[in-house]
Amino acid sequence: MDLKAKEIECLAEMLAECEYLLIGLGDEWEKAGQDEVRKAYESLYNLVGQKDYFIVTTATDARIFDAPFDEKRITAPCGNINWFQCQKACTKDIWERDEIQDGRCPHCGAVLISNTIQAESYIEEGYLPQWKVYQEWLAKTLNRKLLIFELGVGFRTPTVIRWPFEKLVFFNRSAHMYRVNRKFYQIAGEIKERAVPVEGDSLEFVCNLREKIENQGLMC
Ligand SMILES: [Zn+2]
Structure with missing residues (x-):
């Protein structure tokens, strides 16, 4: 799964230069163990730095709220257990x-x-205010340098992250995406030029990327 040194350099540069950073978190983050997930969120927080970022997560475990992210930059459309x-x-x-x-x-x-979403009658009013904030944020990224990390998102609810992200990359020619997944890392033909498939665990990817960027002094 490891990206080559050249690819890390390229990714670090993109991270440094992007105007907007969009992160999608899926199943892999919900299934991960406590220590693993804590370390990965910490690394992710470190990577987003001072960027204008937004995080969409389908995880309902609410563990993301233990990390010091700005809650106004997170939307959890599948709800959360808190x-x-x-x-x-x-x-x-x-x-x-x-x-x-x-x-x-x-x-x-x-x-x-x-x-x-596990609730028999899921009340969507819980996530809708932040979803609206996300949509407004997305509108700002139109034709701007947008870097997308799609991390561990499978096909459980593809309409929330996976398909809309593909659409964003397709329509925004200044957008680039990294799709990291143990199994579902494949990228469709029409966005291949601006999307990189990475086969492997997305939490490990985030931790490794942070380490490598810091070690090489590439941090933006
Ligand atoms: Zn009641």
Whole structure:
């Protein structure tokens, strides 16, 4: 999976020069163990540095919020386990963990459950405000130097990250994408010029990239 020295150099340069950095996080980040994921988020935080970035994640484990990212630059459209909704979806209200005393919906008394796509009736109001912020941010990247890291995103919910990212690269000729995945790293023909497939674990990729960039003094 290791990128060659030349490719790292090229990637570091792109990272330094891009105006916008878009990061998509998928299944691999949700499945990873605690230590591994903590280290990877730390490395990712280090890589984004002072960039104008945005992160879209399909992980619902909320572990990304343990890292010092700006929460206004994250959208988690599949929900997150730190937020709660009425199991019967009698209301669109969302509660945070510490707002719940008895774990019951104040409106109907039903049990409160995590506000994620696993919920029988998923209340989308939880993620929509940040999704809107993301769409506005995306609009700014039009025809600008946009670097995209698609990390560990499979085909579980391809309409959230995978397909829209391909579209972005297709329409923005100043965009470049790195698609890192253990299995699904393949890139379709029409965006091949501006997209690089990397076969391998995306968390390892992030940790290795940070290490290599720092060791070679290539950090932007
Ligand atoms: Zn209720």
